[in-house]
Amino acid sequence: MKLLLINHYAGSPRHGMEYRPYYLAREWVRAGHQVLILAASQSHVRSQQPRPGGETIDGISYCWYETPAYEGNGLGRLRNIWSFCRQVWSDADILAREFQPDAVIASSTYPMDIWVARRVARKARAKLVYEVHDLWPLSPIELSGMSPWHPFALLCQKAENDAYRDADAVVSMLPKVQGHMAAHGLDLRKLHIVPNGISLDEWAPPEAGGSALLQAEIAAHLATQRAAGRLLLGYAGSHGLPNALDVLLDAARLLKGEPVAIVMVGGGHEKARLAERVRAEGLTNVALFDAIPKAQIPALLASLDIAYIGWQRTPIYRFGIAPNKLMDYMMARRPVLHSVEAGNDPVAEAGAGLTVAPEDPEAVAAGVRSLLALPAAERAAMGERGRAYVLAEHTYPVLARRFVEALA
Secondary structure (H helix, E strand, C coil), rough: CCCEEECCCCEEECCCCCHHHHHHHHHHHHHCCCCEEEEEEECEEEEECCEEEEEEEEEEEEEEHHEEEHHHCCHHHHHHHHHHHHHHHHHHHHHHHHCCEEEECCCCCCCCCCHHHHHHHHCCCCEEHHHHECCCHHHHHHHHHHCCCCCCHHHHHHHHHHHHCCCCCCEEECCCHHHHHHHHHHHHHEEEEECECCCCCHHCHHHHCCCCCHHHHHHHHHHHHHHHCCCCEEECCCCCHHHHHHHHHHHHHHHCEEEEEEEECCCCCCCHHHHHHHHHCCCEEEEEEECCCCCHHHHHHHHEEEEEEEEECCCCHHHHCCCHHHHHHHHHHCEEEEEEECCCCHHHHHEEEEECCCCCCHHHHHHHHHHHHHHHHHHHHHHHHHHHHHHHCCEEHHHHHHHHHCCC
């Protein structure tokens, strides 16, 4: 088939997040399909912005539409969204005539790209697919306090309702969305759950072209902490409010003087503020490092004793969670300390670690102590169960096949 994937924030190993479009598309290309990804040239989640225009990455055709740069979630981001959608809308005739897609997938985080995708699909007489990363406008309403009557929320709600009505198939990463989507008009026979996962290529040893060696500065710090008799707890990922990293720092304060060192690797809007907290509060058991290339993540995780992931306590997670970093943690055989209350819990389902209450530093600190008190063999068994869980259900060859099956 010819698959046209519209994802404003699509990335690649060269450009950084979002990775899911790249991984799915690469598997589709390997299976013999032809893929064209449409994305914006400016995105807040990428580590490197592409040049506007077309290029091919690992057999995947990309078209980067030139859009204005922006910071934060204000008017600049809205202008960026408008610029991207307007340009793709204008190119609908060209895309339908020259690429001739069999399916058009609307996959940006925000739902307004469904109108653009619908226009192309109708002109090409192609199937229309709506892929849900997060529920918008519910996510900004519940996570950021946006009023349901805000013009942007009303726009998102109109787009979401139209998507459920008009799409031939809806693919959701979140597993517990049935009630919400049905209430907004979706015929649940259209719904298919395809969660996040991992790419097996990245978990091959370095000599086989897989993971890369960890950068020297981080490796030296970890080695120093281990030589001092401390066990290592790490977080790898975005430093933003949804990641509840203040809770981890509050727990670090409670763990002062105990034989555990905490390492936080990544970037994001909250990074500078969190670093200032560490300095001002004298949290000598915490070290922060900048984001590293994704190829180094397996080496980083292999150096840890426990991997941490936390969430805010918010009703939005009743629809489920599908974090990429959790799949990486489990694939790396790390026991996971999971601070969450959600509609699903992969860590508990797999027996891959310990789940504690969200936004509760005392619970996180107690969880750290509990995991560190376990025999090393028991922590290793948790890690093995997590890896088996990922290999069975969450590799991209499996997920890409399930996605294509949804089109049928």
